Each structure stands twice: as C-alpha cells, then as structure tokens.
Amino acid sequence: MKKYNRKEQLKLVHENRKAMTQKKVDEAIQRLVRAKQVVNFNSVANEAGVSKATLYNTMKLRKQIETLRQQQLKRPALKQLKHEMNENNKDAIIESLKRKIKRIDQENKDLREQLKIAYAQVYKNI
Structure with missing residues (x-):
C-alpha cells in the first residue's frame, strides 16, 4: 500500500482548484463576449462566481481580462x-x-x- 503524503495531496488539491477557477473564468468570459457585454474585473468576477482578488492576483487571468478590456475600449x-x-x-x-x-x-x-x-x-x- 502506498504511503499517504500530505504535501503531495495538498499540492494536488491546490492544482485542481486553480484549474477549476481558470475554467470558470474562461467560460464566464466567453459568455460575456457572446452576450456582447462589458468585460472587466467586476463583470467577470460576478459571472464566474470568484473574487476580484483572485482575478487580480492570478497574472494569467489578469492579463487576459486587461487585454479584452482594452480591445473593447477601442471598439465603439x-x-x-x-x-x-x-x-x-x-x-x-x-x-x-x-x-x-x-x-x-x-x-x-x-x-x-x-x-x-x-x-x-x-x-x-x-
């Protein structure tokens, strides 16, 4: 029987949680874009059901939202x-x-x- 490693288990749980958050945010952004609504940190946080702090602190998500927001500003x-x-x-x-x-x-x-x-x-x- 394999020995239980708490550090490995916590690392795995954390990775799964990050992946789920990324998936929820991606789906929320897609819904907002399809509905032609404004993409910003507030709207994505509300749509995805995550905190704004999560969006700001995760650099990949932050850059994605900032890029989309800039693209929308260029369009009338x-x-x-x-x-x-x-x-x-x-x-x-x-x-x-x-x-x-x-x-x-x-x-x-x-x-x-x-x-x-x-x-x-x-x-x-x-």
Missing part, C-alpha cells in the same frame, strides 16, 4: 453606435421634411392662384 460601444445612427437618421429626416415643406408650400401657392382665378370668374358671372 453599442450605445455610441446607436447615437451615431440616430444622428445620421435625424439629418436624413430633417432633409426629407424640408423637401416636403417646400413641395407643400408650392402646392399651396398654386392652389391660391387657382382660387383667385376661380373667384375672378365667379365675380365676372355676377
């Missing part, structure tokens, strides 16, 4: 894109409304002219 946020799209849409709508007002003003002017002519004909007939 969804709110920013919606705002830009709304600005472009506003400009197009304004131009469309200006054209419509101009057309309606011209129609109004033409109808007033026709009304003057019709009044003149009615006045002649009296």
